[in-house]
Amino acid sequence: MSSHRSSRETSKGNRHLKRFYYPLDQAVEKPFNWKQMLRLLNFIKPYSKTLVPGAIVAMFITTMVRLLVPILIGKVVIDVAIANKDITLLTQLVLVIGFLYLLSYLGNMFRIKWINILGQKIIHDLRWNLFSHVQRLSHNFFDKRSAGSILVRILNDVNSLQELFTNGIINLLMDTVMLLGIIVILFVLSPQLAIAVLVILPIMFYISTKLRRNIRRSWQEVRIQKSRLNSHLNESMQGIRITQSFAQEKENTEFFDGVNSDNFEAERIATKKSAYFGPFVEMSNAIGTVILISYGAHLIISDQIEIGTFVSFAFFLGMFWEPISRLGQIYNQLLVAMASSERIFEFLDEQPNVEEKEDALEYADMKGDIEFDHVKFSYDEDRIALHEISLKMTQGQTVALVGHTGSGKSTIANLISRFYDPTEGSVKIDGYDLKDMKLDSLRKNISVVLQDTFIFSGTIMENIRFGRPEATDEEVKDAAKVVGAEEFISRLSGGYETEVEERGNILSAGERQLLSFARALLANPRILILDEATASIDTETEVKIQKALKRLLKGRTAIMIAHRLSTIREADNIIVLEHGKILEQGNHQQLMEAKGEYFDLVKSQFQMLDAL
Missing domain, CATH: 3.40.50.300 (P-loop containing nucleotide triphosphate hydrolases)
Structure with a gap:
């Protein structure tokens, strides 16, 4: 796609966004919220006595081995065993180092296994908490948001936290311990060489700090664009018949192209900014290596350090930039996680407009x-x-x-x-x-029957039983008979076990309405609300429904909303x-x-x- 075309269609997409999307999804400039991050980490608590300790122990074993081996190679293998030509000691050291690497391998294996299980469990819990909370929110919440934007938060935003919980947190701890351990060891081995090699760190820290706010805002924008893309996809699929009826496929595709281009551009910018950190670390590594070789050679020649110390320094310097590079990646994960967690906690902090009192009445015998x-x-x-x-x-x-x-x-x-x-x-x-x-x-x-009744994916039996899950098969069939639904159900290939598609698309409007009547009757409510419930039913079916309604309404308070006045x-x-x-x-x-x-x-x- 040419840049001119992308710009033109992105502009078109933005014009449509003003009309279709909600002002609630906006990028906001905030400092990194450590309090919110700690709140996110609270989801680890249920596993703090099982998976977490095992993963931390495995991580420490792996880290200690990696810190110990370079010292053994430089200070013992080279400066002692090789310098004194002690073959026995050299053989013993090779076996010890081999055992340590085996121990590190086992530690890594269990760390990866346990931390992946932990991450999956946390994502499961977080998604369950978010979904169950959203289900309890008031209609006012859904009036202000599209279904697509809600789906993005429950699916995409939660998924974006998976990398943080499966790798990020434990790697953050491991790399921090590794980095601090290397710095301490370097200063113990040779303070002057350590200072020379690490002189680049303050500059690196300053530049990386400058990137943070910019990168974080970019990832916020990515989440917003994904939400808008998902909203449009959801709306397009649900409204495909209207789109085709008005022959608006081309216009809808151009609109999607604009939204998709906005999403692409946001991803491209965020990825590009995040990618700056890796090459910057490599450049710092190169500068550190040049300093090590030049200044380290000078210290060896002047007998201020031994060759083994230099070799250990070379090992540790190679290891030093590795955790720094990973910490940069982890920080990017934290930025993505922060952008997503802000949106997740916005929903979790949303309180129902309709609040339930703590001492609310459990009213069982309603008249x-x-x-x-x-x-x-x-x-x-x-x-x-x-x-x-x-x-x-x-x-x-x-x-x-x-x-x-x-x-x-x-x-x-x-x-x-x-x-x-x-x-x-x-x-x-x-x-x-x-x-x-x-x-x-x-x-x-209370049972509500709407004009546009909703049929869930599943069987006819499951849809009728929805309002009263404990009902028997016979009770379900009796309810269907009363409202006259059994006649069309018996014609279906699977009868009551027929699988209906999403929203009951294999059924006619009248058949879906009959199922909703059966569902309402089975629930046995004290109050029945019929909101234009017979509007989608043909005259012949309406006659059957009117007869069924006499039994359905008997002994119940009924509120009927109707434009067709003959029904009331x-x-x-x-x-x-x-x-x-x-x-x-x-x-x-x-x-x-x-x-x-x-x-x-x-x-x-x-x-x-x-x-x-």
Whole structure:
């Protein structure tokens, strides 16, 4: 791809990002947060008495062997055994060094084994914690974020920590011990030669420190671009039918090319900046080697050090730059981990807008009396959804909510399930404020059937059983029979064991809706919310559903939201809403006689049908 084309399409991608992506994913300039890193390391605690000690012991054995061997070779093999031509001592030293290398090999083998197991366990725990926490967050959290950006944090950001936990942490400890050990040994062997060789260190430290902030911000940008790329991919796959319906494949591909180019550019810049450190270390190594040869030769000639000391110095100098180079790589891992951990902890620190009290009520015997007491609700400051709504729904009553789009129907249903809390006022069930109830206790007594019902990957049996996992196969089949789903299930090749694809794509909209009715019935709720639940069902199927609903609704408080007014004629109470206010309420006969808003809605629907 030419630079001109890349720049042009990247610009196009950025224009689309303004429209599609959330301002929450932004690179921020912060100092390296050691407190946050310590918090990340807390995930090691469960294994601090098992895997960690073994890996540390193995690491120390390997490190001590590597520090001991150059001393033996220089100070004993060369300066003693070879200098005195002592073959016996030389043979013994060869056997000792061979044994030490074998010990180092075993230590390395167990270190790698244990640290990899440790890393996998930590990643498993971290991903589980993040996923379980996100599942408990309020709807407000998901309103502000795309599904793709959430997936990136649970998958990509957690994966990016794997290298840190499987290699980075133990290598950091090993290389730090190695580096300090080498410095101490060098000064013991020859202080003047050590100072000469290590004079480059302060310069190297200064330059590498200057790179840190820049590199860290680049890795932050990489994580953001990956999030945006994943968001677009997720959205594109889910909306592929709409894209093809409007023949927008070319436009969508160009948009993807722009986002993909942004991701490529971010990766390229971050990798390039991170790659500076390796050559810089090699250059420092070369300078140190030149100093060692020139100044070391001078010290040997002037009898200030022995040849064995020089040889040991050469060994240790070669070893010295190796941990420094790895420490640079580890620091890059820390930068990547910090960028990812910031995004992970942002989610873990997110608190539900709907909070559960510590002494919340476990309410097992719910009846289903619902009361809205002067309830106000706003999704944001500029959009008020409900204006001081007061209403009552008694046990076993079927209440229908009607009104134009945006009138507040679904908001009332969301407040009953406590997906949101009222801005003012209170919502009560059986006289108890929902804020005083345990969320699980509340929601296990409520079933919601939506217009766009969600079918999970798995079998028909598993999907119906979703709301009540302990139900028997017979109970599942009975629920399917009641709502009229068994007829189409029996036609499937595998019956109840038929595997449905993602989102139930092998089923028609009406079949998916029937499964959702069966799922709701099996859960045996005290309160049933039907949000446009029959909108996707043909007239013939709707007749079957209406019959099934009589059994489904029996003894339960039901809230029906419907635009198709023919489905709510039998409701005990019909509440007409407009702009978050109650205009009128009563049964079908009463509202028709009043000739108000409901009368006009019914009349307009019949006129539309007549026109068809």
